[in-house]
Amino acid sequence: MTPGLRLVTDLTSRSMPTAEFADAMSALASGVVLVTCRVGARPWGMTVTAFASASADPPTVLVSLGSETTSARAIRETQSFGVSILAADQLAVARLGSAPGQAKFLEPFVEPDEGRAASPAVAGALAHLDCELCEDVRVADHTIAFGRVRSVRASRSGAPLVYHGRSFRTLADPVHQPTEGNVQWLSS
Ligand SMILES: Cc1cc2nc3c(=O)[nH]c(=O)nc-3n(C[C@H](O)[C@H](O)[C@H](O)COP(=O)(O)O)c2cc1C
Numbered sequence: 001m002t003p004g005l006r007l008v009t010d011l012t013s014r015s016m017p018t019a020e021f022a023d024a025m026s027a028l029a030s031g032v033v034l035v036t037c038r039v040g041a042r043p044w045g046m047t048v049t050a051f052a053s054a055s056a057d058p059p060t061v062l063v064s065l066g067s068e069t070t071s072a073r074a075i076r077e078t079q080s081f082g083v084s085i086l087a088a089d090q091l092a093v094a095r096l097g098s099a100p101g102q103a104k105f106l107e108p109f110v111e112p113d114e115g116r117a118a119s120p121a122v123a124g125a126l127a128h129l130d131c132e133l134c135e136d137v138r139v140a141d142h143t144i145a146f147g148r149v150r151s152v153r154a155s156r157s158g159a160p161l162v163y164h165g166r167s168f169r170t171l172a173d174p175v176h177q178p179t180e181g182n183v184q185w186l187s188s
Contacts, residue, residue: 029164034097035063036082036106036120037074043106043120046071047097049163050142051083053186059149061129067143070104075133075145082119083129083147088159088170093122111154118153127155 008020030049037044050064061083065072075081086094093109096102110120121128131147138144162169 026164026166029162029169032086032094032161032163032168033063034084034086034093034106034122034125035065035071035075036084036110036122037071037080038078038120039070039074039105043110044071044074044104045084045093045097045106045109045120045122046104047094054146056186060134060146061131061149062144062146064139064142064144067138067141072143072145076136076143079133080119081131081133081145081147082121082153083131084122084125085127085129086122086161087124087126087156088161090122090124090161091168094161094168118151121153124156125154126158126160128153 008024031051033048033051034045035048035051046065046069048063048065052062054060054062063081063083065075071081093106096106096109097104106120106122109122111123118130119128121130129147129149130151130153131149133145134148135146136143137146159170162171
């Protein structure tokens with residue numbers, strides 16, 4: 001029999017982040033993206049799992065970034081950002097982009113010919129979305145940035161990088177066949 005969910009902690013009286021919240025979130029498997037921007041005109045990127053499509057028409061995405069991160073400040077300043085969806089073999093750039101307080105300049109990892117007007121794209125990413133900031137909302141200690149997608153700059157098929165249980169992983173086999181018909185969800 002599948003075990004039921006039990007109440008671990010009531011968080012309503014807490015003001016600090018709790019291990020219980022982090023433990024619960026670690027149960028969710030997520031794709032990994034690098035949110036890219038420019039810091040002093042140089043390409044910069046931060047590793048993020050809090051990324052989602054927010055609207056299909058016009059295409060709009062959201063990312064949730066710690067408000068005190070260099071990336072959140074740079075995105076507000078430049079009013080634009082990019083999202084590179086990482087492939088399974090891109091652990092090195094995911095590690096660079098997640099080292100707290102460290103420089104996250106991306107020169108060794110970005111497409112060499114990208115123009116200055118657009119956001120930096122990680123070379124070899126599965127896809128890259130170039131976005132204009134259309135709205136940002138502060139929620140507790142994070143800022144949710146909504147980006148109107150200006151262009152999809154690169155795309156290739158391949159296995160994604162996944163994060164689950166505090167570890168980077170690759171996908172296991174599908175558990176069922178793809179849905180039949182022409183159904184399109186926001187994340188399809
Ligand atoms: C797999 C993974 C996913 C992450 N996702 C997020 C996220 O969605 N939002 C966020 O603010 N930080 C996230 N982080 C943490 C940031 O990447 C990290 O704290 C980064 O160093 C913050 O930038 P800073 O050094 O400019 O403060 C994640 C880290 C890892 C390893």
